[in-house]
Amino acid sequence: MPYNLGKEYESKQALDIYLQEQTAVLRECSRILKNSGSLFWQVGAFVDKGMLIPLDIRFFPILESCGLIPRNRIIWARQHGLHAKKKFSCRHETILWFTKSDSYKLNLNDIRVPQKYQNKKHFRGNRKGELSCNPDGKNPGDIWMFRNVKHNHEEQTIHPCQFPEDLVARIILSR
Numbered sequence: 238m239p240y241n242l243g244k245e246y247e248s249k250q251a252l253d254i255y256l257q258e259q260t261a262v263l264r265e266c267s268r269i270l271k272n273s274g275s276l277f278w279q280v281g282a283f284v285d286k287g288m289l290i291p292l293d294i295r296f297f298p299i300l301e302s303c304g305l306i307p308r309n310r311i312i313w314a315r316q317h318g319l320h321a322k323k324k325f326s327c328r329h330e331t332i333l334w335f336t337k338s339d340s341y342k343l344n345l346n347d348i349r350v351p352q353k354y355q356n357k358k359h360f361r362g363n364r365k366g367e368l369s370c371n372p373d374g375k376n377p378g379d380i381w382m383f384r385n386v387k388h389n390h391e392e393q394t395i396h397p398c399q400f401p402e403d404l405v406a407r408i409i410l411s412r
Contacts (some may be wrong), residue, residue: 349374
């Protein structure tokens with residue numbers, strides 16, 4: 238999706254025009270999405286004259302108006318990026334996960350991450366001594382820590398806003 242930041246690969250538009258265009262795209266996405274399908278929509282923020290509007294707030298009702306059901310608001314946190322001078326530096330983007338119906342799938346076993354405490358066991362009760370965690374790993378949760386792809390990164394291609402392969406793989410494998 239275009240970021241609407243006025244970079245060399247796009248022209249910046251007024252927020253209302255940008256949202257109208259994105260609404261048309263999302264309506265078409267919803268129309269062709271399978272009943273069991275999911276839509277992951279990554280959004281950043283609209284910045285104008287020092288003002289910052291988190292776009293997930295604006296996209297939530299748009300996605301719902303397309304008949305989609307909210308499942309998660311995922312925060313992609315990253316350590317590096319541009320440094321702001323008159324506000325806190327932005328170190329996250331938002332990925333909205335919506336589904337077409339309640340018959341969606343989440344393949345949690347394909348995206349598990351390591352447990353903080355491996356082999357943790359119940360210490361009392363009738364399950365004392367049994368594992369209290371899944372030995373295959375835990376649910377990754379809704380805050381994802383992936384580094385961003387910038388110059389000198391081994392994954393870098395010519396795309397100006399490339400996503401880390403691990404982030405994309407998690408989304409694809411979750412389906």
